Amino acid sequence: MNAERDWNEDMQRWSIDDVTADRLLTGGLSPDDAPPGYAPLAATIQTATGPADPAELRGEAAIVAAGVGVVASAHDTLPIGRRTTVRTKLISAKVAAVTTVAVLGLGTAAAALTASLPTPTSHASSHAAAGLATAAAHVPTGAGSHGSSASNGSTGGTGAGGTGPVNGMTNGNATFGLCTALLAAPSQASNPNSGKASSTAFTTLIAAHGGSISAATTFCTGYVAANHPGGGPATTGQPTTAPTDGTDGSATAGRPASPGQSSTGGEPSTTGASSSKAPVTTPNPGGTGTANTASGGSSSAGSSNATGHGSH
């Protein structure tokens, strides 16, 4: 009982409220104002929170130098490097996105404006539509358009003057695209609604080469085969070579079409060169023209399948 009484007395004697405790611990309570028994503690706390002694600042120079050095090195290396990397990634992503959208939009718009898309009544006609879209995008905006790809391999005679075999079309790439589309479209016999006869684009092609679908088909078969890299017709529609990376600046298959290039100094568009060699370089011969355009193999689908479909 004595212990319990002593404990109670002790608690009462030394008990302080929260506010007083806070004032005491923050050094805001002077020894004179401290509750009974707490004056030594208040004095000790005030001493502990007193002004700095010079001995406590001995390391200032070293720490300041370290701090300055850390910030300087961070400015010199990491942020710049990270900013560059992030900026590069952002720009690359934006360029890819803009290019893809431009290709899709321009290709589709050009095909629509020419009203030359055959009725998409079959799988083959969708490839034909892709070919038309590519061909329309390849129509030169000025003289001198030429497929200058170093890896082109074209023998179509599309020289600097742009003398394509199709009247009114000075771009061999356009002829190739039209022919690809013509060959890819369903034959009139199998599908009277294929649109071959009524298509404005095909009309020009047909008129320039025999005046009939069969004559134009014959011409196109030879033309596509002649302009096919390696000189032989692609008979399987399957890729025969690995895609090139295009790092030399030349137009390469597997790249998104870039119609905007055709307007810069009459240089051939990337898609023009791409379509001329696409049949053998794009790893994905199937799918729709749109899908292949988006994935960077715009005209290859039409071209690759053109031979296969064109045989019927």
Next chain:
Amino acid sequence: MIGPAFEAVLEGARAGEEWAFAVLYRDLNPRLLRYFSAQAPTIAEDLASETWLAAVGRLSTFRGEEAALRAWLFTIGRRRLVQHWRESGRRPTRPVDPATLGNTVAPEDTEAEALAATSAQAAARAIAQALTPDQAEVVLLRVLAGLDVAQVAAVLGKRPGTVRVLQHKALRRLARSSSLEALTR
């Protein structure tokens, strides 16, 4: 306390201004050193230096006001202290009367040099030595770091109520301690 200029000082330090680091150091290092001196006197300066080096390296990531910076710095410091205790395998567990320390430490001992502290460090050490380790941490963080109960609870990973109980027990214990009376005499 830096006061209203704190924001400018912090921005200056982030920008690598010498004067800003100097202001922060002069304001915070004495109390940081006293905190370490009370709990690990032989390596107090080493721990303070390590804490600062860690802090300046991460200062760009800090967001908050002056009290938050103090809490942040002492959190880093306490982690260093706990790491030291783990590595050395020891932690002060028994309060020792400071009056007896002079008789137990040889003059040439390295610890004696560490104990040749300022009056402020001696006062902080006297407080810590009169308390249990948990109580000492609460009181030292409240007194030297200037943290409130909630901030101390966050630093120690305890509940605010627990911190408040420890604080009251510590204050009663310190009030009964004759060692503080001797120190202030």
